[in-house]
Amino acid sequence: GENVEQHPSTLSVQEGDSAVIKCTYSDSASNYFPWYKQELGKGPQLIIDIRSNVGEKKDQRIAVTLNKTAKHFSLHITETQPEDSAVYFCAASTGGFKTIFGAGTRLFVKA
Amino acid sequence: NAGVTQTPKFRVLKTGQSMTLLCAQDMNHEYMYWYRQDPGMGLRLIHYSVGEGTTAKGEVPDGYNVSRLKKQNFLLGLESAAPSQTSVYFCASRLETGVNQPQHFGDGTRLSIL
Numbered sequence: 484g485e486n487v488e489q490h491p492s493t494l495s496v497q498e499g500d501s502a503v504i505k506c507t508y509s510d511s512a513s514n515y516f517p518w519y520k521q522e523l524g525k526g527p528q529l530i531i532d533i534r535s536n537v538g539e540k541k542d543q544r545i546a547v548t549l550n551k552t553a554k555h556f557s558l559h560i561t562e563t564q565p566e567d568s569a570v571y572f573c574a575a576s577t578g579g580f581k582t583i584f585g586a587g588t589r590l591f592v593k594a
Numbered sequence: 595n596a597g598v599t600q601t602p603k604f605r606v607l608k609t610g611q612s613m614t615l616l617c618a619q620d621m622n623h624e625y626m627y628w629y630r631q632d633p634g635m636g637l638r639l640i641h642y643s644v645g646e647g648t649t650a651k652g653e654v655p656d657g658y659n660v661s662r663l664k665k666q667n668f669l670l671g672l673e674s675a676a677p678s679q680t681s682v683y684f685c686a687s688r689l690e691t692g693v694n695q696p697q698h699f700g701d702g703t704r705l706s707i708l
Contacts, residue, residue, distance in 0.1 A: 515694035524701070526700050526702055527699045576694050
């Protein structure tokens with residue numbers, strides 16, 4: 484069945500360093516890839532998304548890349564800050580109602 | 595504009611008790627979802643609805659029922675709670691425009707079954 488694998492499960496970086504989270508999807512029909520940030524005690528919130536007709540998208544310190552051939556997509560956070568500490572989820576959707584989520588990455592940014 | 599609101603935020607139940615979790619959205623979204631979140635397992639879809647009066651099973655529907663009598667509300671029911679249903683439950687909604695849109699999540703209901 485459809486699956487999204489996310490790595491690493493835990494990531495610890497020093498403040499100011501970059502963080503990279505990688506995801507692989509199984510359904511080649513997937514065409515929409517959102518990323519969510521979940522802070523403690525809150526629900527996931529969309530931080531950036533990319534569609535299959537785009538290879539890269541950037542929003543300030545956050546960027547996402549997509550390799551459709553390899554079925555890989557990644558989240559890049561530069562100049563990390565303590566407030567970036569959270570759980571990050573990748574997801575993939577083929578359209579319609581369904582979105583498949585990765586298992587999440589817990590990011591720790593050490594001051 | 596409150597977005598997606600879930601009530602209650604916390605609840606402790608005894609095995610065998612029943613309860614209903616309420617989700618309300620004020621964005622006029624067609625699609626609504628119920629997920630459960632367990633450590634290391636991400637978000638698993640329980641049930642979903644593509645419009646008022648419609649519901650469908652997701653990945654892990656057993657032990658749960660849902661209803662969507664009004665477009666803005668999506669109710670999740672546990673008829674006879676079991677310890678395996680201890681989890682954090684998230685509701686989400688999504689606009690349907692023919693082009694993929696992100697889901698908007700509530701802040702969750704933390705449910706413990708003793």
